Amino acid sequence: MELNEGNWLKVAEDFKILWQYPNCIGTLDGKHCVIQKLPNSGSAFFNYKSAHIIVLLALCDARYCFTIVDIGAPGRHCDGAIFAASRFGRALNNRQLHIPPPRTLPNSEKVSPFVIVADAAFPLKENIMRPYPDRRLTPSKRIYNYRHSRARRVSENAFGILSHRWRVFRRPMHTKQSTVCTSVKAAVCLHNWLMKGNHNNRNRYCPQGMADEEDADGMIRPGAWREDAQYGAMQNMPLSARNQRAVNAVTVRNTFEEYFAGEGAVPWQWNVLPNM
Template sequence: MCAKMKMHEWLVQCTHVINEQNAEADRRDKLLGSLALLLAKKNKRVKKKRFWVAPIFKKRYEHGFYHALLPTLKLEDLRFHNYFRMSTMQYEELLAIVGPHLEKQYVVREPISAAERLTLTLRFLAAGDSMSSMTYQYLVGLTTVSNIITTTCKIIWEHLCPLVLPSQLFEDDWRNIAEDFEDIWDFPHCIGAIDGKHVTIQCPDNAGSNFYNYKNSHSIVLLAICDANYIFRFVDIGAYGRRSDGGIFRESRVGQHLDAGQMNIPKSDSFYKGGPSLPYCIVGDEAFPLKSYLLRPFSGKNLSAEQSIFNYRLSRARRVIENSFGILASQWRVYRKPIISSVETAMKIVQGTICIHNWLRRNDIENRYISPDMLDRETAENEHIRGLWRTIMEDGCALVDISNCSTNTSTRNAMLIRDEFCKYFNNEGSVAWQNDK
């Protein structure tokens, strides 16, 4: 019996040794295979480029758009405005602001000028053409086109943003915005309209589901507050498209600063004689939370007549932000389809278009940037006419509505504030035509 047990143990040990030897042989074979593959790649002859610059690109000074056609286009103001979304004078002013920061040093080859870089970028944003298309229009390499667009949008954000989108407003600024809302949209103590959009992008590399939204596409979130004149006052760009419910607004810089009371908003006061002291508020739709500084409509179907009137008056003021996004999609056709670029470049493109939009809107004395039929408007009989931008948005573009970006909980104080605004719109602040709506 002992002899059999010893024999069995010996066989087990032999089997274990043989298995270890086989495993070691397999590891050695894999290592040798990897080494052979590395040696093969190292010894592989690298194909040299036939040209330092492709022959077609050498003809840039003869046939490229900037050199061949732009001088003629500058003589026709209407076509120039259609091509760049701005007049010749505005183009030169913008070039004076960002041009010095776009200049490159002459090292090996003559660099592309700042004016040509700005021209290419503005046309890309305005036309929504692919970068490959811009390559053949301006006779510049594809990688160079991508770098130019990314760099130019970055510089526009860095040097134009402080002028048209300051990071901080003061009490007088907020009061001026409130006066505009009261004069234009009959909504007192309103300091802005807020909304958010998904900006559709191509599927990022190795991003997992971070950018995958409820519309079954990939996107980054653009959250914005605008004033009564369609100028963006605060933006938050780049949140993951998958975020929903309470995350988008609560975790945005705008939401955090509003919650912390760090926006220099004026203190509560009465906006009519003998009325209660009410805070200055932002207006939003049902996607946003009801806060002491943010008004949203009454929800539900069985609303009273007073609540329905409040909802109408609020939606009338809130349409400003919808129209602002509509202008953005109408004028800058890069938003007409998913943005084909990396996430970082897509964010810079959004930043660049926001800054240029604000800059043009602030200087839009003749209302050339925004045509009258582009916006929602009301007739003398207070009939609502839909703006042309709605057709663009409905036909499909890269700007998509966000879902709920907040929870439905609200404080009693916030509900009391909304009730006071509701009372005002149905009494002292009523207008003759609101009951017809």
């Protein structure tokens, strides 16, 4: 995707319509891809699970497609360091991604910047939202975490579909680093091509039930990809032990919290709240 304001606004419109999270330009996630030990690599690719790893870091749109990817970082680095060192992380921090300026949230006077939704493996920043820590949360914070989780599942499902459909991710990759990176890049490109292709191709690649689905009460029906997720060579990244929060980032998240519990509420969230 070409990085310009027009394309970001299209992504944000999809998140508003499909996932009821306005001013969202993507969900951020990273996966550990297990590889064989690379020659002369020492411990650079050796991670906390005693496996040799390269990292696939990706931003996803609302339709399970990858918009930005960073492939090949050594697995021994923590998530924050990988993101900060990536071209994507540097461009975001330096405001070089041509993200639109802050905008009023729908049916509200509250103003928010456009944000990326991520899990607790990533830092809380003005343009990156992570959930509230799960400790004695107020009802409005629990509602925020639910709405946050709904949007974030997009990247979780995108990675799940990718690893389910491409058998290269079913077991450790036994080849040199450049080939591993090329293989992962090819799988991502083919995934996007099939997801954006004609109706028949998309339905064959990602049929109904492949991704998570919601019923009328907001309860989740797990997607088919989850059945074999535990057997693959693509693993979740560890949660971040540090969270250097900026005041602006906390303010932005609090704005979304108030919005989702107020004028931006969806009817079924109150049904889900007792089960959280």
